[in-house]
Amino acid sequence: xxxxxxxxxPDLLRAVARQGYTDPTPVQREAIPLVLxxxxxxxxxxxxxxxxxxxxxxxxxxxxxxxxxDRRIRALVLTPTRELAIQVEESVRVYSGGQxxxxxxxxxxxxxxxxxxxxxxxxxxxATPGRLLDHARQGTIDLRSVEIxxxxxxxxxxxxxxxxxxxxxxxLLPDRRQNLLFSATFSREIRxxxxxxxxxxxxxxxxxxxxxxxxxxQVVHPVDRERKRExxxxxxxxxxxxxALVFTRTKHGANKLVEQLNRDGIAAxxxxxxxxxxQRVRALADLRAGRILLLVATEVAARGIDIEALPHVVNxxxxxxxxxxxxxxxxxxxxxxxxxxxxxxCVDEGPLLREIERLLKMxxxxxxxxxxxxxxxxxxxxxxxxxxxxxxxxxxGSAGHGRGHAAPTxxxxxxxxxxxxxxRGRAGRRPDRGPRRQERSSAPGSSIxxxxxxxxxxxxxx
Ligand code: AMP
Numbered sequence: 172x173x174x175x176x177x178x179x180x181p182d183l184l185r186a187v188a189r190q191g192y193t194d195p196t197p198v199q200r201e202a203i204p205l206v207l208x209x210x211x212x213x214x215x216x217x218x219x220x221x222x223x224x225x226x227x228x229x230x231x232x233x234x235x236x237x238x239x240x241d242r243r244i245r246a247l248v249l250t251p252t253r254e255l256a257i258q259v260e261e262s263v264r265v266y267s268g269g270q271x272x273x274x275x276x277x278x279x280x281x282x283x284x285x286x287x288x289x290x291x292x293x294x295x296x297x298a299t300p301g302r303l304l305d306h307a308r309q310g311t312i313d314l315r316s317v318e319i320x321x322x323x324x325x326x327x328x329x330x331x332x333x334x335x336x337x338x339x340x341x342x343l344l345p346d347r348r349q350n351l352l353f354s355a356t357f358s359r360e361i362r363x364x365x366x367x368x369x370x371x372x373x374x375x376x377x378x379x380x381x382x383x384x385x386x387x388x389q390v391v392h393p394v395d396r397e398r399k400r401e402x403x404x405x406x407x408x409x410x411x412x413x414x415a416l417v418f419t420r421t422k423h424g425a426n427k428l429v430e431q432l433n434r435d436g437i438a439a440x441x442x443x444x445x446x447x448x449x450q451r452v453r454a455l456a457d458l459r460a461g462r463i464l465l466l467v468a469t470e471v472a473a474r475g476i477d478i479e480a481l482p483h484v485v486n487x488x489x490x491x492x493x494x495x496x497x498x499x500x501x502x503x504x505x506x507x508x509x510x511x512x513x514x515x516x517c518v519d520e521g522p523l524l525r526e527i528e529r530l531l532k533m534x535x536x537x538x539x540x541x542x543x544x545x546x547x548x549x550x551x552x553x554x555x556x557x558x559x560x561x562x563x564x565x566x567x568g569s570a571g572h573g574r575g576h577a578a579p580t581x582x583x584x585x586x587x588x589x590x591x592x593x594x595r596g597r598a599g600r601r602p603d604r605g606p607r608r609q610e611r612s613s614a615p616g617s618s619i620x621x622x623x624x625x626x627x628x629x630x631x632x633x
Contacts, residue, residue, distance in 0.1 A: 177203045180235065183228050186266045196221030196492060201375040202351075203229045209349055211369040215376040217355035218324070219493030219530030223262045226321050226351050231267050233319065233349070234294060242272075242292025243316035247344070249300055249337065251327040253277035259323060260297040271295055276312075278302040286311045300328065300336035307343055314343045322368075325354040326361055334360070341368065377494070387484075387500045389512045391524065391537045393545045396517040396552070399487060400428060402543045403515065404435045407464060412513065414458065415483035416502050417467045420491070420554075425467045428487060432465060439465035470495055486514035489523040491554075493530040518551045 174187050174195050195203065198216040205212055206229035216222040230246050239245075250256045253275075260275035267273075274288040276298035282305070289296075289312055296303075296312070306312035320341075322328065328337060350369050354361050365372070394402045406412040419425045422443040432439040440454040440463050457463040470490060484503040490496050503510025514535070516524055528534050539545070 172200055174199075178207050179203065179228055180232055182268060182270075183232060183266060186268050187224070187228070190265065192224075196225075196377075196494060198222050198375060198377040199225045199228070201377070202226065205373040205375070206230065206349075206351060207232060209233070211349060211372040212351045213365050213369055213372045213374040214351065214353045215355065215357060215374075216353055217530060219526055220377050221492065221494070222323075222353050223259055224266065226323070226353065227259070227262050227266050230295070230319050230321070231263070231271060234271075242294075244293060244296050244312070244314060245316060246295040246319040246321070247303075247314060247317045247340075248295070248297040248321040248323055249303070249328065249340065250297060250323045251299065251331050251333065253279060253299055255324060256297045256299055260295075263295050263297065273297065276302050276306060278305075282306075282309075282311075300333045300340055304336055304339055307340075314340070315345055317344045317348055319349045319351070320344060321351045321353070322364075323353050325352050325364065326356045326358065329358070329360050329364070334364070337364070387503055387510045387512045389500065389514070389535045391514045391516050391535050392540050392543070393537055394515050394517060394540070394543050395545050395549055396519060398543060399515045399517065400431050400435075402540060403428075403465075403485065403487065404432065404437060405540070405543070406513070407437050412483050412485065413464065414461070414481060415465055415485045415513075416481050416499075417465050417485040417487050418490070418499050419467060419469060420488045422469055424488065425469055429465075429467050432467075437465060438463040439467055441467045443469040470499070482510060484510065484512045486512065486516075489514060489516060489520045489527065491523065493523070493526040496527045497530065518545065518549055519554050521551065523554075 172195065174184055174192070177195060177200065179187070198214060198220045202212060202214055202216075202222075202225040206226060214222065214225070216225065226248075234245055248256075248259055250259055256275045256277045260273050263271050263273040272291075272293050273295040274285070274293040274297070276285050276289075276296055278299060278301050285302075285306065286309075289306065303312065307314065322337070328334075350372075352361075352365050352369060352372075392402065392406075403412070403417070417428070417439075419428055422441075422445050425441040425443050429439045429441045438457075440457060442451045442454050446454070454463070454466055458466045465485075467487070481503050484500050486496070486499060490499065500510070500512035503512060514524075524535070
């Protein structure tokens with residue numbers, strides 16, 4: 172499904188295309204039409220799922236549909252942290268093509284600048300609750316004309332003790348408004364907040380089931396960009412990987428890998444958007460019958476296929492959208508069977524890996540394979556979403572999510588992992604959130620900004 176099927180206006184579709192997004196993520200697919208209808212929404216979605224665009228895009232459209240000339244605040248987004256407030260406000264600017272009058276209000280910085288920005292007139296305010304209330308008390312903000320309220324990462328706001336602040340903010344808003352609540356988890360507290368806040372809400376749930384992730388042992392093998400195929404062959408030959416679904420980003424990448432594997436004497440076949448239905452069916456039958464060991468697939472192609480509990484999923488390349496990682500590894504370890512997800516990660520993919528770890532809220536164990544230790548002298552290169560191939564991004568493949576990806580800035584290194592099964596449980600540690608989206612590239616199919624390995628591959632392990 173493309174963005175145009177969601178009912179968004181052409182200017183927003185252009186903005187989305189400028190970001191390089193070709194397909195909406197699941198939360199966007201579900202939430203955008205509901206928000207456009209004016210419904211209240213309870214959404215279970217966490218960072219990395221594309222949730223920000225899921226509320227910012229339809230919010231911009233609804234405001235534009237009833238645009239007014241006055242300078243009152245019409246939309247209010249509450250976030251737990253100043254970093255998130257900054258990110259969301261930046262998304263507002265990006266998706267509105269700089270047209271929306273928006274401002275971010277958060278603590279820890281001077282009051283005066285924010286007062287000035289509010290005075291000049293902001294239609295959309297993205298704020299942390301405490302500082303917002305400071306403004307309300309000082310009379311420097313008027314929330315009586317808010318039409319759309321978004322609580323982003325509501326569970327975190329409650330964890331951070333903002334419930335009273337939130338209730339105080341609610342009391343400053345008009346009764347008639349549209350309310351959207353996004354939360355990764357649904358505690359009793361969140362439900363009771365939602366009950367009081369939302370009016371006959373639609374609900375959307377895309378947060379990955381923890382159990383799916385927990386049933387899969389995950390490991391990252393750091394390796395040089397040019398040695399991935401060699402490593403994969405090695406893992407298969409040494410029986411560290413048996414039958415597996417192998418993910419590449421592009422159709423071209425899938426074809427090339429299959430050719431090389433076949434040359435290495437490993438039976439493999441590709442399935443992707445350019446393969447006919449009979450070809451796909453045959454590849455699947457071959458896999459089931461054990462005639463091939465590896466089925467190389469792009470994201471989209473893999474979605475519809477039904478393979479029971481494959482022992483391994485291999486991320487030959489990491490997906491561009493963190494949530495896709497969870498979908499991919501969900502292809503193993505089904506029905507109570509423990510699966511293993513192996514990711515071959517090169518220096519270029521450090522930022523993608525960190526985003527995935529942030530989504531999982533745990534680090535993934537890094538294990539270097541002797542003889543394939545990455546050469547630390549190799550510098551990261553931007554990931555080419557088109558790999559010089561026509562149509563690389565159009566369909567098939569996580570490249571279908573091609574985008575000017577948010578390259579995270581340096582965040583703390585993921586906590587070192589311990590033990591072979593470090594990836595199994597939820598470590599419960601939430602890696603720090605740093606400002607993101609600082610190196611957004613502007614053209615579809617262009618490359619991702621990249622800062623390399625920082626915090627990436629574990630120290631060498633034996
Ligand atoms: P969020 O969950 O809102 O923090 O978004 C996670 C990341 O996904 C951000 O870097 C977004 O730029 C990116 N993103 C959002 N929507 C899409 C999409 N439809 N296709 C590809 N990337 C997306």
